[in-house]
Amino acid sequence: VSDATRRRVLDVVAELGYEPNAAARALSTGRTRTIGVVAPFFTRSSVIERLRGIAPRLAADGYQMILFDVERPEQRDAAFRSLIGRVDGLLSISLAPSTADLDRLEAAGVSVVLVDHDHEHLPVVIVDDVEGGRIAVRHLLELGHRRIAFAGDTEDGVHGFPASSRRRVGYQEAIATAGLELSKDLVRVRPHGHASGGAIARELLSLREPPTAIFAASDMQALSLIEAAQGLGVKVPEELSVIGFDDIEVSRYAGLTTVAQPLGESGVRGAELLLADLAGGAGAEGDPARVVRLALRLVRRDTTAPPGQAFHLSRAGRKDRGRHRVTDDMMATS
Amino acid sequence: VSDATRRRVLDVVAELGYEPNAAARALSTGRTRTIGVVAPFFTRSSVIERLRGIAPRLAADGYQMILFDVERPEQRDAAFRSLIGRVDGLLSISLAPSTADLDRLEAAGVSVVLVDHDHEHLPVVIVDDVEGGRIAVRHLLELGHRRIAFAGDTEDGVHGFPASSRRRVGYQEAIATAGLELSKDLVRVRPHGHASGGAIARELLSLREPPTAIFAASDMQALSLIEAAQGLGVKVPEELSVIGFDDIEVSRYAGLTTVAQPLGESGVRGAELLLADLAGGAGAEGDPARVVRLALRLVRRDTTAPPGQAFHLSRAGRKDRGRHRVTDDMMATS
């Protein structure tokens, strides 16, 4: 066709706002220009911060993002299944598909990259959680603590996160290396959820010999631990030190000492691994360039300090003395 | 087929993990069991909290969620266009499609519900932002403030949010009602972004007659305002009161006084409006049952107080005296 006609046609197309039907195009080409992201509890801050890295990176290459929230085990499988025909690639956060699911995905030509989960055959973005656990405990040891507790998630595949267990291993190693006793009493795990921090705080603080410091496997857990401790009248960090893991955004406001991992960067790198794979020229399976290991670092803030005097929960007048007190004086609007 | 055979077939299907191709099914049936959610800067806390309401509600009815992040104007249009053939319904947050896009969506049979945006013909979930602005200012007036500033977003359709402007209107109304002068100097708007709070704080605090209180159109802006003010050595709330809007999660930790809106609920209600529409029996256009108006309430915390003595930026020794100080003592891990 002539150039003028072409222009006119294109103009009309633009004017009418014609857009090819995505389903038909997907069926015909086998490509969707869409990436699936599956994550357990994707509205957790740590996941959101990874997403902040993923979304713009994907958008930059013209990919849409479809989110699969996994809150129960059956959703996990449903997510991995329903992906086929909907996405070109999968970014799985803190979760790995089963080998059966992986076979199916591979057969369907869906590239898979894992973030926050190691794997023998897949490209991954990880941190050394065990080392992270050691870093946290070493910090507490250096401050002079000797009774150090661990608070984490149970592992049931979805509600528990394997990262929590790895961090516990680091905790145990550091405690053992320091020549301290590994007390069962001081290791507490609970299913993921908002109330878990409070329950663990109450348990630990009512021990005959309560800990002087707690390493929580996540910042959210650390924060709820602190809130509960202060509700019980235990001052942080004067009477109890708490260190978290992740360095999510609120931790800055809360002044939480923590082991920081680069969440946003994990998302960017994960997205890039996937895009490279999609572009074709990706490295072979097991290519060392396809395992990205990100660095951890200690961020000292205001919730850890040298151990002070022992406290007793029974002592009187212990209400609301912490600096993290939350005043929710609410007033209804008329 | 016999019952036994049927069972055997179903077993094999389950074993092989066969799952119909989503694209083919979508093309054939015209339904995708997927809802599109478009939001500007979806990793903002306020959006995330809405998503926390949306995702589980959608999942409960077996719908997947596909997220379209809009950070630039052209992404906005691309999002509304690329939806067709990918989703059965659209939940648009803080953003409304143009009438042209709406026509196209309607022609394609895509139901649309707006959250945080009013509309003449569509089901919407909204709050009364103007009243919210009045609530904030009345609180400051009751504390005794007379020089009250407003800090908000500029409106450019994407980087500015219309909600900010509506809150400004409430601010102006309340100021006028109180018989106070509406000073241009005290109204500051900036494009959405992390640095905006700091810039506005510097501007306002360097005025010959600085405000004794600031109403920020969002909590994020309020928090960055506070951080900047304290960086300048101005104590909050002793020398400067700050009130925000939204009541996002960090606000609790930061002790921020704010006008709270039920973000999670807005998501749930939006999802329900959409599901009802999809289920067919939805009310007619303009049905009052399809505009959900959620209540606002004042949450008093620790960033507002009666006006204290005036401050001067030039005074000496003003560094780091606020309680919101952030200590980012970082130490690299070896």
Place this chain on the structure above:
DNA sequence: ATGAAAGCGCTAACAT
């Protein structure tokens, strides 16, 4: 009750 075939809207490989 079972099987065959048309068609969803597009793309890509054809033949003209």
Place this chain on the structure above:
DNA sequence: ATGTTAGCGCTTTCAT
């Protein structure tokens, strides 16, 4: 260079 057609994998309608 242009036009025609087969086929993507499923659902649904229509014969058998």
